[in-house]
Amino acid sequence: MKSTEFYFLVLLLTASVTIVSTLMCYDCPLHHYDFLITPDNIPNFMNCTTIDTKQNFCSLNFYSDDNGKTSKLRANPNKGDEHASVSYISAGFDVPRGFDNTISFGLLYQCMTDNCNNPQMILKRILEASTIETYKPPQLSSATDLSSRAEPLTCFTYNNFTNSDECKPLFHNRQSSNAAEVCSTYCVTEIHIDSIDLKTERMCSYCEQDTKERFSYIDERVYLLDQRISRLQQLEYICNTSRDCNSLENIRQIQQRYRIEFDFDKFFKNSGTSMLILSVRMQYIGYFLFIIVIWLNNKY
Template structure:
């Protein structure tokens, strides 16, 4: 009898830990949207997920058609964002097409509920202005110089992660630059292949509680001489701007956060109670 009770207590402990460490998020069917026709998705269910964030994603392409997705993810936990945040992104391609959008990440149960008012508020809080033709002119030409002269620099303590080949023998065809927003590590290099389908990808994270803005990730591919130098990068960055209005979209209410903290305390006390039964 005692063995059975211990087994049941252990099973209850495992289930409690799993329940307390999981997150309840809305997950819906992805739908097609335009900037003037934001609607709520269909097929929404609340699910207990093994993820870090509940999310709402809005992406639009240059033809003003895009998608809305409500789900959950763990992809950004490595960046150490332990509060609600909005990730804004702009991608520009060499054929003149582009996409821009946002992903709202939140940490409390049901926080990505797809209410139309919330979706509209998210979208209205965001501004991404960009001059695509000017960006392409700075980074791309149909008749590049071969070999291409590129900047070759990294501030990383492990340069091999940046430089992947022998530059004395390399024939540069594409210049590249990347900036890791968490480590602030810069890599300027060149490729021997013409990998230019995407010229620019810039993502920035906006922390909703602390109102801190960080450079999340920056990548640049180009085929003009020294186009991956820092002064060239700064020129390109002046051709577009990001803005997220913190006042229009405040973080979760205190009541929600308080309820979340109370749930954590309850789970902790319950786990201790079960543990003491062993």
């Protein structure tokens, strides 16, 4: 093979690999807005650039941490969840500990096509498809209130994590769903999606002795865009207001008081142009590789 032909072949193969392995993403620095962004008041996003990256996802992060009085937005490439291999949206809210009545909520869009996180193009569709109605469960009782109770606080205890060390404190032989534990601080229940199958809910309930600051309630859902299915990504509840307040039954009652929803049909209704661009791009890649194969067959 002549050196010029070899060089041409290397260029072709390098170009095809580059097309597949890199991703163009918008990079917009974190910006604060003194109003809540809605589908009807999408601002003009400034100081955004595009980056050629080898990260897995283009990301768009929108949230408000003061009951919806203001909003924040950031766009950038990132690695994403270790096991995630499809585009998705996560949505949820959290309630910090304390008595300032503050609730934070937000949306995270993770996508895998060039410039798919352009906020000017995609944020309106995300907001139109999303519903987050929050609720603040009863606040924690003080140590004085706990000591004056007629009966001691008991916590619902349970663990079905495959690795018992993931449920803190260590549970040893505590596996029963009807076990109860007297507690002088507060009760905790944590629910997470299994990191391997991304389907099974792993639950850990216990009495927490560490009184460090943490959120009193978190509910976050994930919406897989390719399959149009939703999963509970994580839920955490800290309480000491009543007997077995951290039980799954009580949590289900709390969940009935708020809504976290995502409408796939609304999200995809205006995506025809984007899908067409992606289809043309994939056809171009296929045609490009086909030409290489024909050229090699004719040459050898």
